[in-house]
Amino acid sequence: MKESPKARVALFYCRNVPGSSEEERQALEKEYGTHVRLFPLACSGRLEPVHLLRALEEFADAAYVITCPEGACRYFEGNRRAVKRVERTKAVIAGIGLESERIGIIIGNKEKTKTLSEHLHELMETASRLGVSPVFNRRGEDRG
């Protein structure tokens, strides 16, 4: 059984990410419990900055989005929009003194594809290194 991670993450992802079927998503949420919330998107271009911000505000120590590789977006530029929106959101949270690394983007790699589970595992490590977000009290007790 995996050691229960302390960080909480929100992971938004394009439904084209390998290993992101509904069954696989439910299995991951069951495995990680309340430490992970997964949000499938029709396209990463559907992500708005407010989605990331609300996740950080309500429960997450880190909020990331996974996009399709460059040139592989079925809607042509959705993944590029996601990149720009994440950059803007990073600047917004930096403006209130929150570490910009708590928001991020994972751009898929055509040659070395990773599954949703693999991405999530890496993200949990990143979030654990960042620690509990200063938005919450030290023990993270006031999360939603």
Next chain:
Amino acid sequence: MITAEQKPIEEIRAMMAPYKRVLALGCASCVAECAAGGEKETAMLASVLRMADKMNGEERMIKEMTLERQCVNEFVLQLDRVIEEYDAILSLACGAGVQAVAEMYDDMPVIPALNTEFIGETKERGLWVENCLGCGDCMLFDFGGICPLARCSKHLLNGPCGGSVDGKCEVNPDIPCAWQLIIDRLAKFDALERLEKIYPPKDWSKKQGGGPRKIVREDQQK
């Protein structure tokens, strides 16, 4: 449309400091188009402000709401049902909207979250450019639909100045020479003779100098 940009977050938080129950009020018109004060931006700002409060151990209630327009009283009146819940309104409207709300609820502090900038157009996605000064005496017909007051750096009515290089303004090389555009346009219409007229100095009294302007249409009134 009127364009605006959000004020720095520190400035907004400083103005909000005395208040514990704040309504972040968006506007779905001009400021939504320029991505400064619409529903999305209002939600973003409210979320960021709430996070900042938590990080600083400050107790404050911040909720958000967006009106279709903040500059029209019929829309502003929708606040009647919620206004008692708050001790301040953080308005993401242009200056006109901020003042309309402040006048409607004159015992409610209204904080401006945006800096109102200019009248302009959406040139392309993410780019807004000034093209009208609201002078009150439109001369666009004379100049082929290109305003020399708004778009010429020197506000010349009898241009060109002769300083442009490759069609770019000598004052600001990032912008096209408005007079080059005017001449090209009038040439297309075979109407260059309009430029033979000598235009007198602009009568700015129609824009400023007499206090706030107003328009009255009795046929539109009750």
